[in-house]
Amino acid sequence: MAGLTAHTLTCVKRDRVLFADLSFTLPAGSLTYLRGPNGAGKTSLLRLLTGLSLPDQGEILFNDAPIAECLPQFHASLTYIGHKPGLNSALSAIENLQYWCAQHSIGFSLDTAYKVLTILGLVGLEDIPIRMLSAGQQRRVALARLWLKSADVWILDEPFTALDVNGIKLLETHMRSHVEQGGTVITTSHQALSEVAGPVTLLDLEYRI
Numbered sequence: 001m002a003g004l005t006a007h008t009l010t011c012v013k014r015d016r017v018l019f020a021d022l023s024f025t026l027p028a029g030s031l032t033y034l035r036g037p038n039g040a041g042k043t044s045l046l047r048l049l050t051g052l053s054l055p056d057q058g059e060i061l062f063n064d065a066p067i068a069e070c071l072p073q074f075h076a077s078l079t080y081i082g083h084k085p086g087l088n089s090a091l092s093a094i095e096n097l098q099y100w101c102a103q104h105s106i107g108f109s110l111d112t113a114y115k116v117l118t119i120l121g122l123v124g125l126e127d128i129p130i131r132m133l134s135a136g137q138q139r140r141v142a143l144a145r146l147w148l149k150s151a152d153v154w155i156l157d158e159p160f161t162a163l164d165v166n167g168i169k170l171l172e173t174h175m176r177s178h179v180e181q182g183g184t185v186i187t188t189s190h191q192a193l194s195e196v197a198g199p200v201t202l203l204d205l206e207y208r209i
């Protein structure tokens with residue numbers, strides 16, 4: 001399994017320097033909890049780590065290579081879940097997952113999808129439009145990607161939003177198990193992670209004026 005290294009990253013948005021000269025490593029087999037107040041730049045940093053946006057300075061390395069030079073391999077090894085569920089509200093849970101798998105060249109089987117939806121407590125809700133699900137149920141459908149794709153690196157932006165106590169425990173357990181198998185996880189959250197998630201490395205972003 002592989003980790004990520006951020007090397008002297010600088011990110012500027014509308015003349016405000018969100019962070020500068022930021023370096024850190026996300027080793028294989030680690031869970032990093034990215035903290036900071038609203039507007040500090042957590043989402044901006046996660047998007048840099050995915051390669052979806054580019055830093056003003058610095059670079060990100062995957063397997064010691066700049067991600068820009070190995071984007072297809074990197075993205076094949078990555079699951080990114082943004083702070084919005086990223087679902088088509090007119091499609092069902094099954095249709096959304098099928099579409100996502102096709103987009104990411106992941107083999108899809110109804111059997112596997114039902115198994116994952118069962119783990120996530122969504123049985124009976126799999127074939128109605130997403131817009132008819134509650135916020136927490138929609139979040140669970142979005143998180144199903146973490147069970148469907150075998151990816152080394154998980155980049156998760158506020159994945160606990162709208163989850164109930166059981167949902168939080170389920171996700172923390174899944175994160176821990178991924179890390180114990182050598183996976184790399186970085187996640188934001190406005191609530192502290194519990195001991196269920198296992199050992200955590202903290203990465204704090206200050207709000208810079």
Ligand SMILES: Nc1ncnc2c1ncn2[C@@H]1O[C@H](COP(=O)(O)OP(=O)(O)OP(=O)(O)O)[C@@H](O)[C@H]1O
Pocket residue numbers: 013014018036037038039040041042043044045
């Ligand atoms: N595309 C953009 N154009 C201009 N400014 C942006 C853009 N994206 C983010 N920003 C600004 O960058 C700052 C950091 O935003 P970001 O979403 O990274 O913060 P965050 O730490 O994730 O906040 P929150 O905890 O509220 O989700 C904000 O002030 C935001 O207005």
